[in-house]
Amino acid sequence: MTDNSTPENLDIQKKVNFIHSQITDDLKVGKNDNRVHTRFPPEPNGYLHIGHAKSICLNFGIAEKFNGKCNLRFDDTNPSKEETEYVESIMEDVHWLGFDWADRLYYASDYFEKLHEFAVLLIKDGKAYVDDQDAETISSQKGTPTRPGIESPFRNRSVEENLDLFRRMTNGEFDEGACVLRAKIDMNSPNMHMRDPIIYRIMKAHHHRTGDKWCVYPMYDFAHGQCDFWEGITHSICTLEFEVHRPLYNWFVDQLQETDYRPRQIEFARLNLTYTVMSKRKLLELVKDKHVSGWDDPRMPTISGLRRRGYTPESIRNFSDRIGVTKVDGMIDVSLLEYSVREHLNKTAQRVMGVLNPLKVIITNYPENGYEELDAINNPEDEEMGMRNVPFSKELFIERDDFMENPPKKFYRLSPGTEVRLRYAYFITCNEVVKDENGNVTELLCTYDPASKGGNSPDGRKVKSTLHWVSAKHAVKSEVRMYDRLFRDENPDGHKDIDFKEFMNPDSLNVITDCYIEPFVKNAKPLDHFQFERLGYFNLDLDSTKEKPVFNLTVQLRDSWAREQNKN
């Protein structure tokens, strides 16, 4: 690794967003003793995706920028959906992105005791009551956004009765659904969330941390603000859909009445990316129904998928910074993400030659058992990465796409009679095309110009094109997994009445098994990045073995030739 791998050297200017401005304003008036403390609060019910990366970069980025702190807190108030596997993957992903919560790892479940005491306090204050009605009844009494709700017949139970009932709920004396604890606020509020929200429900489920200790669990709204408060969070940043929860968030925190310190909820727009889906529910569906190989399938927008695909933490962080933070619900073009990886990998990736779709080339005037090693540059963007040797011999492979028997006007690669350069090697000329009985080209007979060794002719002769190649005998036969977008539609879940899976791209994975890569890659470790010259960026997959290396296409190089072809 060189210095080029650090994000600082990518020259990205950190953008100032509206949240930074609000924090600056808070600091100007000395709010909360001038502390800045954020938190990243995932629910461990799935793997993190690129949208979470935006939130992680935002929250940890703010802590960095304002000399504050950022906690990692698992929002684990619903044991039926949460698992330790997810907890572990989330911690791995946050660290991989390059952020550290130090000793500030928390769980909402750390506060179950305190939350329960707080609920009891609300009951004693006459601000909470046990409702024996079923879910459907409570829901119907809530009214609609345009019609007020009606009060529960149990709303005015005595404090003593509520205390007793809640104690018995807690002791497991009632079945799930038998009753709930509700905050007594205002059934006529224009804000649905203020209409006596449920704050505790009975769940006889095993919790991944507290086991079977509890059979009542707090709802999100009853946990989040209080956890923020107890952790000393100053700016509680969440996505837009929680906007309408804010009055409730504030209401609970106000009931705490401990000091005048108040955490402040600020909402921003979640990330939407073209040609993918970004909801955990849908990603889980893709995994469970085996549309992908797992959460870390390289086609997934998960952080683990992107990592396996060959994305770097730097590229994701730069992407996050580039897209900015606002309250406008939008859709970011994946090309911006792709640009971010190319930008980073261009500066850092080892170059190597690899032939995906081989066509044999025989250098007829090269000695029968001839062999030599040619000098190649490891990364033209970084001199410090040095040079390597590439073996050359009589039988080579070139890319099938680089030869055309009857080339169109602007095709300036190899065709009968033309001369091209083999990168770092020689000029070669195609003299004869060998075909099988079906007329398919099977090999090319070419001659080389020994004087052009290294890639330049002493007579100053120019050549229109440079091809990548590989020595047939020395190349490493590999499997390469070519990826395309997972969905054909820009916005797969933006269609009413059509399931997002209808838009899946049947060709999103194309496994090629007869690829030949120069022997340099023999020493590669899983996840190592390469640029296969003229093709794209690839990394070694976890499935690789010594006998059979497997590479993933991270992203193709920009290709103006292909683009021009597509126009016609």
Next chain:
RNA sequence: UGUCCUGUAGUGUAAUUGGCAACACGUCUGACUCUGAAUCAGAAGAGUCCAGGUUCGACCCCUGGCAGGACAACCA
């Protein structure tokens, strides 16, 4: 017949107490090139959702519309 939020080139973001609408990606030229990449130079593309108002001057302030989104899980 509600409450809250949001409307700036194709996309995303800017415009620091109101002062010639800027940047990035994408697109298109051209230069350079041992990667049809990268790099470099340049171009096209919005008059800021609409209509009024205040002002010498409005993306910004005011009024009224319009459009889109969120909210009716014992999910988060």
